[in-house]
Amino acid sequence: MEKRATIKDVAEAAGVGVATVSRVLSGGSASPHTRERVLAVAAQLDYRPSALGRNLRQRRTGGMGLLVPDLTDTFYGQLAEGVLACARSTGEPVVVGSTGDDPEQESELIGMLLEQSVDRLIAVPTGDAETWAPAVRAGMTVVFADRLPARPAEEEQQDAVDDLMRLDGLSPAVRPRPPEAPSVLADDRAGIRTAVRYLRGLGHRRIAFLGGPGHDRRVAAFREAVGTPVDEELVVFATGSRDSAYAAASGLFQSRPDLTAVVAGGNVLGEAAVLAARELDLRVPRDVSLVMYDDVPWAELCSPPLTVIAQPGRDMGYRAAELVLRPGVRRPRTVVLPTELIIRGSCGPRR
Amino acid sequence: MEKRATIKDVAEAAGVGVATVSRVLSGGSASPHTRERVLAVAAQLDYRPSALGRNLRQRRTGGMGLLVPDLTDTFYGQLAEGVLACARSTGEPVVVGSTGDDPEQESELIGMLLEQSVDRLIAVPTGDAETWAPAVRAGMTVVFADRLPARPAEEEQQDAVDDLMRLDGLSPAVRPRPPEAPSVLADDRAGIRTAVRYLRGLGHRRIAFLGGPGHDRRVAAFREAVGTPVDEELVVFATGSRDSAYAAASGLFQSRPDLTAVVAGGNVLGEAAVLAARELDLRVPRDVSLVMYDDVPWAELCSPPLTVIAQPGRDMGYRAAELVLRPGVRRPRTVVLPTELIIRGSCGPRR
DNA sequence: TTGAAAGCGCTAACAG
DNA sequence: CTGTTAGCGCTTTCAA
Numbered sequence: 159m160e161k162r163a164t165i166k167d168v169a170e171a172a173g174v175g176v177a178t179v180s181r182v183l184s185g186g187s188a189s190p191h192t193r194e195r196v197l198a199v200a201a202q203l204d205y206r207p208s209a210l211g212r213n214l215r216q217r218r219t220g221g222m223g224l225l226v227p228d229l230t231d232t233f234y235g236q237l238a239e240g241v242l243a244c245a246r247s248t249g250e251p252v253v254v255g256s257t258g259d260d261p262e263q264e265s266e267l268i269g270m271l272l273e274q275s276v277d278r279l280i281a282v283p284t285g286d287a288e289t290w291a292p293a294v295r296a297g298m299t300v301v302f303a304d305r306l307p308a309r310p311a312e313e314e315q316q317d318a319v320d321d322l323m324r325l326d327g328l329s330p331a332v333r334p335r336p337p338e339a340p341s342v343l344a345d346d347r348a349g350i351r352t353a354v355r356y357l358r359g360l361g362h363r364r365i366a367f368l369g370g371p372g373h374d375r376r377v378a379a380f381r382e383a384v385g386t387p388v389d390e391e392l393v394v395f396a397t398g399s400r401d402s403a404y405a406a407a408s409g410l411f412q413s414r415p416d417l418t419a420v421v422a423g424g425n426v427l428g429e430a431a432v433l434a435a436r437e438l439d440l441r442v443p444r445d446v447s448l449v450m451y452d453d454v455p456w457a458e459l460c461s462p463p464l465t466v467i468a469q470p471g472r473d474m475g476y477r478a479a480e481l482v483l484r485p486g487v488r489r490p491r492t493v494v495l496p497t498e499l500i501i502r503g504s505c506g507p508r509r
Numbered sequence: 510m511e512k513r514a515t516i517k518d519v520a521e522a523a524g525v526g527v528a529t530v531s532r533v534l535s536g537g538s539a540s541p542h543t544r545e546r547v548l549a550v551a552a553q554l555d556y557r558p559s560a561l562g563r564n565l566r567q568r569r570t571g572g573m574g575l576l577v578p579d580l581t582d583t584f585y586g587q588l589a590e591g592v593l594a595c596a597r598s599t600g601e602p603v604v605v606g607s608t609g610d611d612p613e614q615e616s617e618l619i620g621m622l623l624e625q626s627v628d629r630l631i632a633v634p635t636g637d638a639e640t641w642a643p644a645v646r647a648g649m650t651v652v653f654a655d656r657l658p659a660r661p662a663e664e665e666q667q668d669a670v671d672d673l674m675r676l677d678g679l680s681p682a683v684r685p686r687p688p689e690a691p692s693v694l695a696d697d698r699a700g701i702r703t704a705v706r707y708l709r710g711l712g713h714r715r716i717a718f719l720g721g722p723g724h725d726r727r728v729a730a731f732r733e734a735v736g737t738p739v740d741e742e743l744v745v746f747a748t749g750s751r752d753s754a755y756a757a758a759s760g761l762f763q764s765r766p767d768l769t770a771v772v773a774g775g776n777v778l779g780e781a782a783v784l785a786a787r788e789l790d791l792r793v794p795r796d797v798s799l800v801m802y803d804d805v806p807w808a809e810l811c812s813p814p815l816t817v818i819a820q821p822g823r824d825m826g827y828r829a830a831e832l833v834l835r836p837g838v839r840r841p842r843t844v845v846l847p848t849e850l851i852i853r854g855s856c857g858p859r860r
Numbered sequence: 861t862t863g864a865a866a867g868c869g870c871t872a873a874c875a876g
Numbered sequence: 877c878t879g880t881t882a883g884c885g886c887t888t889t890c891a892a
Contacts, residue, residue, distance in 0.1 A: 162647070164869055175879040180871060189877060209625045210565045211869025214884050217561065221604075229586040229593070238580045242607045246614065251625050253572075254605040256593045263597065274560045274602050296513070400806065432810050455751065456807035459783050515885060526863040531887060540861060562885025565868050 163203040165211075172199040183207060209251075213275065221251035222278040222482055223271040227259040227371070227398055231426055232454040233471050234282065237303060240475025241280055248483065259371040259398035261285030268293050280478045283307040284371060294339075299485050302341040303478040305372040340491045342478040343375075344469035349497030350379035353421055353449045353467050356499060361508035362419040362447060366392040366410055368431060370403065373423040376451065380421060392417060396427060403430035411438050411446070418446060418508050425452035432460060443506035453500055462503030469497045514554040516562075523550040534558060560602075564626065572602035573629040573833055574622040578610040578722070578749055582777055583805040584822050585633065588654060591826020592631055599834065610722040610749035612636030619644050631829045634658040635722060645690075650836050653692040654829040656723040691842045693829040694726075695820035700848030701730035704772055704800045704818050707850060712859035713770040713798060717743040717761055719782060721754065724774040727802065731772060743768060747778060754781035762789050762797070769797060769859050776803035783811060794857035804851055813854030820848045 169176040172195050182188050182196040199205075213219050224241050226234040238254065245252045253276055255267035264284045271279060272292065278299045283290065286308040293300055357365050367380045373395075381388050391414055396406035407430040410417070422428035428450030432442065440446050442462060450457065453468035477493055520527040523546050533539045533547040550556075564570050575592050577585040589605065596603045604627055606618035615635045622630060623643065629650045634641065637659040644651055708716050718731045724746075732739050742765055747757035758781040761768070773779035779801030783793065791797050793813060801808065804819035828844050 165871095166869080169879095176869090177871080177880075178878060181878085184871085187877070192877080206620070206624050208869055210561075210568065210570070211884090212871070214561045214565045214868085214886085215870045215872085217884060219561070224605075229580060229589045230583065232581065232583060232586070235580040235583070235586045238605075239607055242580070242605065246606070246618070249617075249621055251604045251621060251627075252606075253602045254575075254589075254593065255597070255603075256590055266600075267597070269557070270600055270602060273557050276602075426806075429806055429810060454807075455777075455780055456805075456810065459780060459807065459811050461812040516887095517885080520863095527886080528863060528865095528888075529861085532862085535887085538861070543861080559885055562868095563887070565870090565884085566886045566888085568868060 162208070163205045165205075165207065168196065168200050168203055168205050171203060172196050217275065218277045219251075219275045221245065221253065221276065222280060222479065223267075223276045224252050224254045225257055225264060225267055225279065225281040225283075226254070227257050227282055227284060229254075229256055231424070232456075233304075233425055233452045233469075236471030237282070237475040237478075240472040240477075241479045242475075243472075244476045244479035244483070250483070257284050259284045261289050265289050265292075272296055272298075278482045280475075280482050282372070286310050299482055300339045301478045301482045302339055302343075303474055304343065305375065306341060306343075308374065338491065340481050340485070340493075342474050342481065342493045342495065344474065344497050345494050346375045346497070347379040347382070349451070349467040349469065349499070350376055350421065351383045352497075352499045354380065354383035356501070357419045357421075357447060357449065357505065360419075360447065360505060363508070364389065364392065364414070364417045365419045365421065366394070366414065366417045367421050367423065368403075368407055368410060368427045369393070369395045369423040370427055371398050376423045396430070398426075400426055400430065403427050404434055407431045407434035408437065411435060411440060419505070420446060420448050422448065422450045425450060425454045425457075428452070428457075428464060428466075432464075442504050445509060447505040449499075449505060458502065460504070465502045465504045466500050467497050468500050470495050513559070514556045516556075516558065519547065519551050519554055519556050522554060523547050568626065569628045570602075570626045572596065572604065572627065573631060573830070574618075574627045575603050575605045576608055576615060576618055576630065576632040576634075577605070578608050578633055578635060580605075580607055582775070583807075584655075584776055584803045584820075587822030588633070588826040588829075591823040591828075592830045593826075594823075595827045595830035595834070601834070608635050610635045612640050616640050616643075623647055623649075629833045631826075631833050633723070650833055651690045652829045652833040653690055653694075654825055655694065656726065657692060657694075659725065689842060691832050691836070691844075693825050693832065693844045693846065695825065695848050696845050697726045697848070698730040698733070700802070700818040700820065700850070701727055701772065702734040703848075703850045705731065705734035707816075707852070708770045708772070708798060708800065708856065711770075711798065711856060714859070715740065715743065715765070715768045716770045716772065717745070717765065717768045718772050718774065719754075719758055719761060719778045720744070720746045720774040721778055722749050727774045747781070749777075751777055751781065754778050755785055758782045758785035759788065762786060762791060770856070771797060771799050773799065773801045776801060776805045776808075779803070779808075779815060779817075783815075793855050796860060798856040800850075800856060809853065811855070816853045816855045817851050818848050819851050821846050 165176050165179050169179045179196055182193050229235055257264040261284050280301050280303055282304045283302055287310050290307050369377050394406050394410050396402040403426050411434055420431055422431050431448055435442055442448050450464050450466045453466045457464040457466050516527050516530050520530045530547050533544050608615040612635050631652050631654055633655045634653055641658050720728050745757050745761050747753040754777050762785055771782055773782050782799055786793055793799050800816050802818045804817045808815040808817050
């Protein structure tokens with residue numbers, strides 16, 4: 159346990175000032191001779207600039223934060239891998255937090271990051287705009303991935319009012335929106351639409367949607383794809399846990415034995431659906447067809463192999479990291495990545 | 510984007526010195542009156558001490574590092590969740606890195622952590638003792654989880670020599686071992702032994718082991734459980750990737766169609782085995798029985814559901830985090846957590 | 861019990 | 877092109 163050399167040590171050993179060392183090491187101008195000398199001494203002393211000093215001086219930590227709901231969910235594992243890969247290529251540290259899809263924990267983690275002066279953050283948000291206010295106020299560069307923060311209830315109400323006005327042929331007042339953070343999303347709308355069309359093509363009419371936290375855009379897409387009127391009993395929600403997902407799936411199958419197909423909004427829900435169906439002796443795809451959001455390695459292992467809506471988790475993470483590192487001036491604020499319906503064996507014609 | 514209050518602001522507003530504020534906030538002694546006053550002002554100014562200043566002063570970052578091979582592997586996801594849960598309870602930041610089971614990347618990540626002055630690290634190591642030397646030299650508190658660093662080749666050789674001496678009835682010289690870092694491991698030996706016994710009980714004699722990086726202890730246990738002579742063709746290794754795992758599994762099945770059972774050393778290998786078997790039209794468990802290390806949610810979804818050796822990934826992470834945060838004086842240096850054979854449907858009697 | 865002051869290692873003005 | 881210097885926000889002696 160020997161203590162590391164400081165910039166001062168290098169300066170002395172090289173017979174120059176500390177500023178020169180700093181300059182050379184950060185690519186500033188210096189005479190070839192000096193540069194060479196400094197570099198040699200630094201190498202010889204095995205000098206590594208301490209991030210501590212730099213951070214304090216610049217009043218910000220390098221690197222970035224990453225907040226996901228649950229690293230046990232393969233999709234978020236993929237996303238995280240993407241972020242880490244990008245960060246590794248630039249040598250940046252990534253502070254990771256797991257929110258458990260709980261706004262309160264998310265809030266605490268944001269506080270922790272603020273305390274660390276981490277000013278760049280990639281998040282799969284759980285809380286609403288209010289939860290995210292402190293981060294924005296502090297001037298953090300935030301990039302949302304996979305989903306956007308829910309909008310506060312009051313705003314939704316206001317939207318409803320606006321909609322009514324529009325029905326009456328009136329133009330609602332233009333109200334300012336909170337500045338949208340850049341985000342990286344999958345094309346949920348297209349993904350869901352394709353899946354629903356596929357199921358309808360197979361003859362299915364009573365199609366259910368099994369959603370989880372943050373799946374609002376997917377449900378909306380589902381509603382749109384199914385068209386009015388949507389049978390509300392066929393749209394059910396679980397919280398983040400596997401237990402809750404199982405309960406929701408099981409409840410759905412039991413309360414509506416007439417449904418013939420299910421779209422699961424995420425891989426944990428898909429897993430729950432398979433389990434619940436088996437428990438209730440429903441055969442897939444004979445009794446019920448299933449499409450799952452997320453392609454995960456085990457989707458192929460199921461029998462039958464699961465038909466899925468694949469989204470590029472790793473790419474999403476990588477892109478988000480790029481965005482947060484280089485907040486381009488006129489870069490597209492929102493990146494939408496394509497989804498793909500991968501047809502395997504979990505869907506069949508309506509029984 | 511308003512700038513945060515500093516300790517100086519609080520001191521001025523409370524009419525005390527900065528030292529007093531520091532003391533009060535870190536639970537030092539102060540008159541009740543002063544304390545109250547400082548606390549009130551701090552709250553009112555929404556003061557949060559900056560980790561930057563503290564870190565520089567103490568020449569160390571709070572929190573810890575976490576290095577895993579791949580967050581896409583559910584087991585490491587579980588482990589990471591455990592670490593993050595523990596860290597969250599103490600408000601500590603966790604810097605996570607993914608090594609891809611590549612010693613070089615691991616080495617770079619260690620360097621990055623050193624640069625950040627992160628002096629506590631939990632790692633699922635990939636490199637050998639040499640890779641870990643810099644961390645040790647720098648005085649990092651390291652806790653290994655799931656596995657230990659491979660020992661350098663020369664040492665293995667020396668061991669072989671020692672073994673020969675013992676065979677000759679000689680006592681080899683006592684050579685110093687590198688100080689062992691504390692670690693949290695699953696009881697691989699018992700887990701593998703139980704699985705092998707179970708398979709033998711079903712009548713299997715030609716049992717193969719499908720291993721990956723870091724599975725040395727598991728192979729050793731396998732060899733021991735099978736007893737001499739071990740059919741070396743039945744012990745095959747893959748690198749970390751899914752492709753490699755698939756290739757290894759497929760190759761194994763094809764080169765030794767006479768094998769009747771396989772023990773997969775990890776969930777990625779288990780996945781590969783299922784896939785390869787299916788591709789070769791081998792039925793599980795009729796044609797080949799399979800036991801997989803790691804219980805993961807999808808093990809139950811397979812058909813047949815996979816018989817597994819479960820290890821408590823989340824607990825392992827949590828314990829490791831506790832160990833690294835409180836390096837107990839005379840605490841057990843190595844924690845071994847129990848494994849459990851969970852019998853589902855992937856093993857049958859020898860055909 | 862309290863405050864003043866000295867840095868921790870680094871970068872960025874500012875002179876030279 | 878280069879060196880000197882002034883902090884960044886905090887903790888921690890050391891006196892008072």
